Amino acid sequence: MAGILAIDVGGTGLKAAVIDESGRMLTERARVPTPHPCPPKAFLDAVSGLTNGFPAFDRISVGFPGVVRNGTVLTAPNLGTEDWSGFALADAISKVFGGHPARMINDAEMQGFAIVAGKGLEMVLTLGTGAGTALFRDGDLMPHMELAHHPLHDDKTYDEYLGNAAFEAEGKKHWNHRVEKTVGILYTLLHYDHLYLGGGNSKHVEFDLPSSVSVASNDAGIEGGAGLWRKTAKL
Template sequence: MAETKSAKPRTQKHTTSKTTPARAGIENILAIDIGGTGLKAAIIDANGKMRTARARVATPHPCPPALLVDTLHTLVEPLIEHYPATHVSIGFPGFVRNNRVLTAPHLGGEGWTDVPLAQMLAERLGGPSVRMINDAEMQGLGAIEGKGLEFVLTLGTGAGTAMFRDGELMPHLELAHHPVSRKHAYDEYIGEAARRKAGNKRWNRRVEKIIGILESLVHYDKLWIGGGNASRLTFDLPANVATVSNELGIEGGARLWHPRSIRDSM
């Protein structure tokens, strides 16, 4: 039976000019969005404007650290040849702290425990300054307005989350692995595998339930929903919830170099 589609969820566009300017002297930033199904990269300027088209390749599976670095180097080499980048921003689908990967649930393979991925890629690229955060956080940097408590939910291979207060990134909570039902964590409840198994109609009901849980848990002023599956939402969103373009996972890389966007521990 054909599925009936309700009013299209609100989509809002943002530019990084709404927050404090990036550090002086930054012209070309290589922004990399690592996903469970695809690796994406582009050169952006200090305000998030795209200087090149977005390049993309499929994510290898399994994808241990050395293979990921090799694949990313091949992907970005044509970009940095024409637009040399002194700064690199990476969004990674896992728990990231101090530029090191602590977990990588969607990449499989061995060796993803306390991996200095930012350093590994910097050395491979010839020594640019590299910063790495969770991919939902980087997409959030491209979406937020910088006022009040803003929460980000990304719907893709898994479910990512990020929280910001007055434009500043807060400590990461890996809600993707928090139980949402007796048998499922967020990843298993609203991730891509769950959508394929349950079907879009049931999956939409699950996402609607999660929005209610997050509102009760966080009491956010605004919830931004991104990721590749945000376009599959069919129900009416609350007034303080909006979907955003998945391309913000690249454009948010500019804000990673803005003074107030991150804490000193990065």
Template sequence: MKNTPSQLKILSIDIGGSHIKATILNIKGELKMEYDKVATPAPASPENVIKAIQTLVKKFPGYDRISVGFPGYVKNGVIKTAPNLSTKLWADFDLAKKLTDVLGKPTQVVNDADMQGLGVVKGKGLEMVITLGTGFGTALLMDGHLLPHFELAHLPIKEGKTYDQYIGERALEKEGKEKWNKRIQKVFEILKTVFNYDTLYIGGGNSDELTFKLDKNMKIVTNADGIKGGARLWLNDDDSKTKRAIATPTA
């Protein structure tokens, strides 16, 4: 994608377990309108989510491209897993193509933590991004390059529990803030030992619930910061340092 037009407008969408958020960005990642959101429908089937997106963006100003962050494993715009929405409903659903057909603009879909990572990292060394929300999202970038996505949330951590089950939204609600924070501290020690990251960025709605002091190379970021990653998906290859399959409208 050479010579990306500087005036390009990008519809950036973040699909979450509780809400679907969207805004319009310029190619620099600057907001051209305030965020808007709707509740994630239940059941969160592809059809219901797409209808919710159509309703959400109906009165948005014009845009040229679409970027989507999705909570699961995404391969070339096709959903492979959706643990917090229903993998059974989403498996092998080509979300990029469907949104392109419905909204009429070229679309890229990536994992939500990956998109957040593109929006927040400084591009120096090994940077890790985690999201503490309905589930546990992770992304890794080296010198600004997005590395292959791993669903670390589904690794076991204790007594048959995965990271999702151990520190996800349900664990916070069930165990309470104090115990949940102790669990988070344990997870942070594991991440520090395993990845030896230069910087850890912590996003997601439950990052507000952290009560302990963070290391100097840890930084809390907002969902607003993360959704800006939608712009970097459309930079030319030399600038974006990432490459994704793009669904384009059919004639």
């Protein structure tokens, strides 16, 4: 069986690789900058060249930074919701890549498919351009909560408090204090069994993590694409 083309959509970069049924990468990860501005046409033009030199694939998985449902974008805070709201991205991606079937999910949730252990209540918090979250119970994906745009501190949302703009404005030390505080707030809110920190800025986490918190591989945003095609997946 041919592989799965997994696409991880970020606010600063578009990444893709072909993976096998287990999520193992069969190619090096390709990356191009995310266009700015990034309406759907610009996005599709940018992503169309990512597969040059890739081996055959017969399915596509997309992790998208926003609220998505049934292959359609509802919100795209870091790409411009006005352009994206109601856009059937899964169908459009399928057409770009020869009609292969495509499935789409929130990017933090796609990461989660690669990293959760499948025991208890597990949460993913991605630290990148914005802050994404995903929640799993005994390996099953729970309904999406858009915590990124929920007030967290002094009327700042999770995105504003933890996103890359905050990292650059506040500096690494102060940003780490914010992440540490958020880890505690999320535990009070959900009493998770384990919290995984992902996304490009997770590499800057420097405080001592409790045993119930760990930093995940940044490749999980690609590797989790296999989870969208498992027979047991509940998207």
